[in-house]
Amino acid sequence: AALKDGLRSQVSAALKEGRVTPTELCQRCLALIRSTKFLNAYITVAEETALKQAEESEERYKRGQPLGILDGIPIAVKDNFNTAGIETTCASNMLKGYISPYNATVVQKLLDHGAVLLGKTNLDEFAMGSGSTDGVFGPVRNPWSYSKQYKEKSVPKPCSEDEESDWVITGGSSGGSAAAVSSFTCFAALGSDTGGSTRNPAAHCGVVGLKPTYGLISRHGLIPLVNSMDVPGILTRCVDDAAVLLGSLAGHDPKDSTTIQDDFKPFELPNLTDISKLSIGIPKEYHAPGLSSEILALWSKAADLFKMAGAKVVEVSLPHTRYSIVCYHVLCTAEVASNMARFDGLEYGHRSDMKDSTESMYAATRREGFNDVVRGRILSGNYFLLKQNYEKYFVKAQKVRRLIANDFVKVFRSGVDILLTPTTLSDAAPYTEFIQEDNRTRSAQDDILTQAANMAGLPAINVPTALSERGLPVGLQFIGRSFQEKQLLTVAKWFEKQVQFPVIQLEEVKRHDNGVFQHQKSASFS
């Protein structure tokens, strides 16, 4: 289906004009969530509060005083963001039943703009993983598993194997958010991105996944994985929507000392017509081992696209790319070991019944509360932080991190504006295949193309590009200069227009579609 400007319905305009009300929109989304429950994208659906927010939004529209373009728009939030009064679990036993008393800054900002919070989405436990398969509430299923496009390409199973077992993963760790956006249950979702956790599932689920520059969006209220690399991520169905979300979220937060002080001005994306002044860099190291020939071909095709449209396309080198996974492993586990130290069962969260001593209570609580992945990282991290190991591992890794970041600086200084790379090594794997390898192996493999941007703090975005031979989404990644989101998104938008990624054809969506979704080829709200 073509993304033609004239036909693209704008939900916000629809709300403003009264063609649809916020409560209708909210109810439709809630109904769709119910009928797509098998995706397991949501941990908590905040039905009551969402409807209340929708009602309040409706009142504002009636008065002709909407708070802005996000007023009444249903959104979902990854369950590692604090939401006051709504359970925040991080998909872990440690925080099951934990009701935070405060909103993360980004959540508060969305609510202040009138957005309707539908619920909290599923993830890998404490955001550790690249499949969204390792949370205590079970794995998230990629909506494309149930799409016409995928089913058409699937080899019909000869034996009576359950069709259900064929489903593919969403990628991770923000799989729930990606699935929620992909299946039309919300118009945008918040994820987090530490090593690719927003871009990876965005690629697998065929949605836009934006990782902003570190320091642009507040982390206050985002339960941290790696404080020096985490950013809140934005998942939407089109690049314009990502720009709108960014506009409402970015800016200095006094509660987060790592946000930059500079004023942030929200922007609208121009429609690029002339890209002759653009210089696109193709980093050769991103032709990583294991990259599928399909994606390699797509990447090449994309480069050609830019070339033919007049842009300068050059091969560049980021020589320290191959060290990024090991470097990440050391720094990530070290920070994890530190960040998880607060989970002792005393102040909040799970507390074991073990009472023999404080120490034994700590040990039992943490054993019961954390899964293997989390515990493994804590043990590794503590090892690297031991006095005798600190120089050898942690300090060394920090130095390597600097080298990785410098690679990008050099390339951008040489005149390159944007880097174009694949986002993932292949399309989404079937769940049964994915779980053959352990979390650490998978993470190491899957993070290779996305991780370096976190090391360097750079903005990066996944743009859905085409369907694979199996009928599953494949995306490509653009990496930009620090704080140059406008340029990054402008180029991404141009590319999105060129590739015209198809809309997912989901039975459930069709059933609930009643004019609201129907005319929206991209179902954007801007």
Add this chain to the structure above:
Amino acid sequence: LAPWIPVVGLEIHAQISSNSKLFSGSQVQFAAPPNSLVSFFDASLPGTLPVLNRRCVEAAVMTGLALNCSINKKSLFDRKHYFYADLPAGYQITQQRVPIAVNGSLSYSLYIDKKMSQMVTKTVRIKQIQLEQDSGKSLHDDTRCQTLVDLNRAGVGLMEVVMEPDMCCGEEAAAAVRELQLILQTLGSSQAVMAEGQLRVDANVSVHHPGEPYGVRTEVKNINSIRFLAKAVDYEIQRQIEELENGGTILNETRAFDSKLGCTVPMRDKEGKQDYRFMPEPNLPPLILYDAKSLPANMNHQQVINIDWIHERLPDLPSVKREKLVEQYGILPEHSFTLSNEDGLAEFFESVVKQTQMKPKKVIGWILNDLLSYLKQHSLTVKESPVSSFLLADLLNLLEKKEISSTAAKQVFVELWKGEGKTPLEIVKEQKLELLQDQKELEQICQAVIDGQENE
């Protein structure tokens, strides 16, 4: 027997006097209801982040300048990890790599001997001053087998002042701490009241023979007053000497001072040596301070700290105040030392001097010999003195005008001490202590006495 050289170093934690905590906005207050001053950050709720308190940084800079330190224009924050009930995050935020101030010195005076006849000035090097979080408090209820945790204190700002092992005995340690306390109180950077836990001192003690390397040191904790500090240090020095002379060895351990028994005892061993797994605090960028030279032109004043600006506004330190007293009033340095060592005494003295014609050199005798000894006998502070500066000045005026003798004056003072509200003049009249000026009257009295004698 070969002589022993005792070596004493100190680690002092001073609670910063500020309205709110080091990294969060909750209030700092002594003896508030348990867990009533705890912010989300203090409770280590997941997702909360530290935000540095400007006032705490200023307090540390002031203190560093007063102690002649170099202020590091760039200092860093680190996490120090260990599990304990009063440490909610499982780590303390401190400054391990690069603290805010280094390489200073503190001069202090003490009496050269027990006779308190002469004073000598000594110096102790200040290794560093670092900013760090205080922990909460845990109370062990052994009867119910539970631990009660109060997080009111968790996150309060501390300045850790590290004094090099330049001291040799309890008296020196006590004098150094006393001087530090006065400095902190003068600056206002800490109220430094030991009884309220605002000033905590740990002593590092070792002994060695001259020419030999330093001995194994022990750390002595649980010292609750300056008096006990001197006792604890001296006890520990003695203990170590005796142990070594008996052929024993000193363990590198932590000992607690038992004030009732007057000795140090080994503290329960916390599973051997702890590895704190120090790591940079990723949520706090390096702390950058400026001076007049380095301050960028377009910088918002609210956002930066200018070391020179703080330097210009430092109040007179105790040593300067003492010198001024000597200069202004012609009193001895020893007198000035005693005056400033007692809370409010210098002000009392100056107040009396203002209200009397008696020379300060004479007034000081009354302050130090009479007033102060009475206060000490009755364990009273200057504030609690039943004799106000007004009353004492009144009395001294009578003496100065020769309306009474000095013996009579002492008597009146005893009477004033009863605090019955009588003025010196009233007491003099009551007890008929007036000096007789009339020659004839005197002759009559003398004659009467002689006559009386003749009759015997």
